[in-house]
Amino acid sequence: xxxxxxxxxxxxxxxxxxxxxxxxxxxxxxxxxxxxxxxxxxxxxxxxxxxxxxxxxxxxxxxxxxxxxxxxxxxxxxxxxxxxxxxxxxxxxxxxxxxxxxxxxxxxxxxxxxxxxxxxxxxxxxxxxxxxxxxxxxxxxxxxxxxxxxxxxxxxxxxxxxxxxxxxxxxxxxxxxxxxxxxxxxxxxxxxxxxxxxxxxxxxxxxxxxxxxxxxxxxxxxxxxxxxxxxxxxxxxxxxxxxxxxxxxxxxxxxxxxxxxxxxxxxxxxxxxxxxxxxxxxxxxxxxxxxxxxxxxxxxxxxxxxxxxxxxxxxxxxxxxxxxxxxxxxxxxxxxxxxxxxxxxxxxxxxxxxxxxxxxxxxxxxxxxxxxxxxxxxxxxxxxxxxxxxxxxxxxxxxxxxxxxxxxxxxxxxxxxxxxxxxxxxxxxxxxxxxxxxxxxxxxxxxxxxxxxxxxxxxxx
Numbered sequence: 001x002x003x004x005x006x007x008x009x010x011x012x013x014x015x016x017x018x019x020x021x022x023x024x025x026x027x028x029x030x031x032x033x034x035x036x037x038x039x040x041x042x043x044x045x046x047x048x049x050x051x052x053x054x055x056x057x058x059x060x061x062x063x064x065x066x067x068x069x070x071x072x073x074x075x076x077x078x079x080x081x082x083x084x085x086x087x088x089x090x091x092x093x094x095x096x097x098x099x100x101x102x103x104x105x106x107x108x109x110x111x112x113x114x115x116x117x118x119x120x121x122x123x124x125x126x127x128x129x130x131x132x133x134x135x136x137x138x139x140x141x142x143x144x145x146x147x148x149x150x151x152x153x154x155x156x157x158x159x160x161x162x163x164x165x166x167x168x169x170x171x172x173x174x175x176x177x178x179x180x181x182x183x184x185x186x187x188x189x190x191x192x193x194x195x196x197x198x199x200x201x202x203x204x205x206x207x208x209x210x211x212x213x214x215x216x217x218x219x220x221x222x223x224x225x226x227x228x229x230x231x232x233x234x235x236x237x238x239x240x241x242x243x244x245x246x247x248x249x250x251x252x253x254x255x256x257x258x259x260x261x262x263x264x265x266x267x268x269x270x271x272x273x274x275x276x277x278x279x280x281x282x283x284x285x286x287x288x289x290x291x292x293x294x295x296x297x298x299x300x301x302x303x304x305x306x307x308x309x310x311x312x313x314x315x316x317x318x319x320x321x322x323x324x325x326x327x328x329x330x331x332x333x334x335x336x337x338x339x340x341x342x343x344x345x346x347x348x349x350x351x352x353x354x355x356x357x358x359x360x361x362x363x364x365x366x367x368x369x370x371x372x373x374x375x376x377x378x379x380x381x382x383x384x385x386x387x388x389x390x391x392x393x394x395x396x397x398x399x400x401x402x403x404x405x406x407x408x409x410x411x412x413x414x415x416x417x418x419x420x421x422x423x424x425x426x427x428x429x430x431x432x433x434x435x436x437x438x439x440x441x442x443x444x445x446x447x448x449x450x451x452x453x454x455x456x457x458x459x460x461x
Contacts, residue, residue: 001028003176004094005086007079007112008034008072009105011098011129011242012057013202014064016166018126019096020173027094029176031086032065034058036076036185039104048192049327049361053200055185057241060201062184070173073181080111087119090176094122098129098242101275102365103282131272132246133161135279147280149380151273158269166248194327197361198237205238209249213256220260224267225332227315228402232331233264236362239271246271271367277380278366285369286350288378295452296348302439303347306340307355309408312438314420315394316340318407325407327361332397335375339388342376344445346452349376377453385455387446394420410435 004023011017012034023030040046062072075082083095095116097109113123127134138157139145148154187193198204212233223231238244250268253261278284288294305311309320319333329337334356341352353372357363373379377386394417398404401419405412410433411419418424422435430437450456 002094003027003029003031003090003092004096005031005033005083005090005092006096007083008032008061009098009100009242010240012054012061013205013243013245014061014068014169015202015206016245016248017169018129018164018167019098019124021167021170022124022126023094023096024170024173027092029090029174030070031073031090031092031175031179032061032070032173033073033075033083033086034061035079035082036074036182037079037082037108038077039079039108043104045357045363047358047360047363048190049194049197049359050363051185052187052190052193052197053237053327053361054241055187055190056200056204057202057243058184059186060203060243064169064202065173065175068170068173070175071181072184073175073179074184076182078111079108080115083112084115084119086179087116087121090179092121094124096124096126099125099127099134100130101135101279102285104365106279106282128164128247130242130246131275132163132250132268133158133272133276135272135276137161138276147276148273149277150382151270151380154273154276155266155269158272163247163251166245166251194325194359194361196326198234198326198328200237200241200243200361202238202243205235205243208233208235208238209244209252213252213261217253217256217264218258218260221263222260224263225397227318227330227332227398228400228406230330234328236367237328239268240362240364240367273380274366274370277370284373284379285365289370289373289380290378290384292378292384292453294346294348294376294378297346299347299351302345303341303351305436305439306337306345306347306352310436311340312423312436313340313390313394314401314404314408314411314422314435315398316390318398318404321407323356323359327359330403332393333403334371336388336390336393338372338375340390342372343387343449344390344440344442346445346449349373349378385450385453387449389442391420391442408435 004027006020006023065071116123223229250265253265309317316337319329319337323329341347342349349372353369374381377384404419
């Protein structure tokens with residue numbers, strides 16, 4: 001009987017899984033394989049929150065495979081070596097893999113292709129597994145253009161692309177006898193996990209998606225920036241780990257229809273946009289996509305206050321404290337905190353990106369790094385010098401201060417929008433709160449940024 005290996009990476013599910021279904025169509029036996037890749041740990045990407053969420057995902061994937069007569073095989077080491085080892089042990093003739101976009105994913109694919117080829121096997125790479133539209137499938141009409149650098153024209157083309165039909169989960173998965181596996185990791189064995197970290201796994205992801213589409217998505221267009229309302233889907237960790245298929249999400253949201261569903265689909269489009277940028281420019285994970293000749297300030301006391309949620313600007317501190325507690329924070333909060341670090345403190349975006357990746361359960365290289373560059377003005381933003389004013393933004397998106405009071409308990413006794421400017425309180429009341437004074441005056445931070453970029457006037461949002 002012919003045997004195939006399916007290497008699971010950022011696609012930890014059985015529903016709408018083209019590599020798994022293709023392998024089952026061409027071979028009688030399949031080895032569902034996950035490799036705990038040492039290169040990921042060596043690169044510092046094995047953050048506790050993602051390792052814990054991953055453990056949930058692998059346990060759920062194993063349970064889904066066992067319900068179909070199979071099981072998940074877990075190995076540790078370098079991915080290409082582990083795949084080659086399984087190919088030798090089982091006599092597999094094919095290896096199936098979802099296409100990735102990062103520089104690491106592209107290099108991993110090349111190494112696996114070479115290793116499998118030396119053993120006489122074939123690597124089959126599947127597009128539209130991690131994204132809805134494969135990177136490079138739509139490109140600008142200009143000569144030599146390999147990706148879109150501006151979101152709006154990309155979104156128009158993306159919306160006109162057809163999507164493949166989502167695939168049902170297989171009914172049966174037959175795994176060769178005697179294939180060695182390591183024990184599944186467990187969340188309980190991971191130290192340093194955020195206390196409010198959500199549960200992972202395909203079962204949980206599908207439950208959340210169904211509940212989201214059943215009702216809350218209808219209000220998404222008008223409430224997605226409501227910090228206190230917590231009116232977003234919270235599906236980003238499931239997209240990052242692939243416990244949900246982005247194709248299925250878009251198809252189901254479009255079937256639901258309405259303004260909210262359309263706005264939600266647009267956010268999935270943003271994710272595809274960032275993936276196609278990184279696929280074409282892998283160095284954007286660490287280098288400026290559009291250099292501005294910035295002379296960034298060094299990581300010092302102000303940046304540490306930012307990390308700790310002690311900047312003296314309540315909405316920024318609330319976002320940073322939510323991040324530490326949940327391993328996740330509201331997208332508007334992410335933007336405000338990132339703008340404060342890069343534009344008001346004028347600290348290198350890479351400093352912030354590293355901190356986010358150390359905590360975010362949905363810490364995706366494409367989305368995290370390119371969103372940071374967008375905010376810093378070194379990425380794809382067409383207004384690179386905009387500065388988000390945390391007081392104005394707090395009043396706009398947390399008008400009565402409920403979000404701030406939830407995450408900054410020192411200020412819980414301050415009612416209404418006054419919570420966004422605690423430095424205006426009487427001195428005795430300020431001292432009683434125990435909340436810090438602002439690390440920098442907004443006007444001083446703005447002037448510093450404008451001077452560094454050679455600007456005379458910057459619009460403040």
